[in-house]
Amino acid sequence: DAKTTQPTSMDCAEGRAANLPCNHSTISGNEYVYWYRQIHSQGPQYIIHGLKNNETNEMASLIITEDRKSSTLILPHATLRDTAVYYCIVSGPPGSARQLTFGSGTQLTVLP
Amino acid sequence: DTAVSQTPKYLVTQMGNDKSIKCEQNLGHDTMYWYKQDSKKFLKIMFSYNNKELIINETVPNRFSPKSPDKAHLNLHINSLELGDSAVYFCASSQEAYEQYFGPGTRLTVT
Numbered sequence: 566d567a568k569t570t571q572p573t574s575m576d577c578a579e580g581r582a583a584n585l586p587c588n589h590s591t592i593s594g595n596e597y598v599y600w601y602r603q604i605h606s607q608g609p610q611y612i613i614h615g616l617k618n619n620e621t622n623e624m625a626s627l628i629i630t631e632d633r634k635s636s637t638l639i640l641p642h643a644t645l646r647d648t649a650v651y652y653c654i655v656s657g658p659p660g661s662a663r664q665l666t667f668g669s670g671t672q673l674t675v676l677p
Numbered sequence: 678d679t680a681v682s683q684t685p686k687y688l689v690t691q692m693g694n695d696k697s698i699k700c701e702q703n704l705g706h707d708t709m710y711w712y713k714q715d716s717k718k719f720l721k722i723m724f725s726y727n728n729k730e731l732i733i734n735e736t737v738p739n740r741f742s743p744k745s746p747d748k749a750h751l752n753l754h755i756n757s758l759e760l761g762d763s764a765v766y767f768c769a770s771s772q773e774a775y776e777q778y779f780g781p782g783t784r785l786t787v788t
Contacts, residue, residue, distance in 0.1 A: 608779025
């Protein structure tokens with residue numbers, strides 16, 4: 566699986582959009598980008614995934630650059646409950662991905 | 678309804694003891710996992726298991742063994758506990774590996 570690089574921490578004002586970047590310059594053609602988050606003292610939670618097109622669901626949007634070497638997770642209106650560690654993971658296609666390798670993630674703190 | 682549950686939530690024990698952590702999922706998923714999260718918060722896969730295949734992370738000591746009495750359960754047995762085994766252990770399940778549902782975690786403290 567390709568390695569990912571994320572900032573260690575970020576702050577965001579409540580109600581504003583939180584934009585979390587991830588670099589994955591060694592991503593291969595059939596690898597997807599997956600995002601999870603871990604709220605303090607809880608298990609990780611799946612957020613979203615994508616291959617090359619932008620994706621949106623009820624939790625977030627995922628923007629993947631055209632060269633697929635980086636992506637951004639967007640929480641459009643961050644709330645205090647979005648404070649968590651956000652993990653960007655690159656792995657095989659959804660049907661064949663065997664295991665997920667979690668890195669150190671980005672600690673997002675939403676400030677009131 | 679709890680999708681993935683673990684017991685106990687906290688476990689304090691002495692070095693050398695043998696202990697088990699139980700995990701149950703009611704999602705009907707085919708695959709279950711065990712992860713270890715150490716004091717530095719790194720989350721590492723230990724095992725993934727379905728009825729066809731057990732995949733073991735090569736760094737996991739053989740003192741750790743998963744046991745699955747049925748598709749909905751994957752218990753973690755740990756023999757001869759060591760101080761370095763202190764961590765939070767998470768169970769997870771999935772139908773597709775990319776979307777895993779995690780349990781609340783078991784905080785193991787070895788003294």
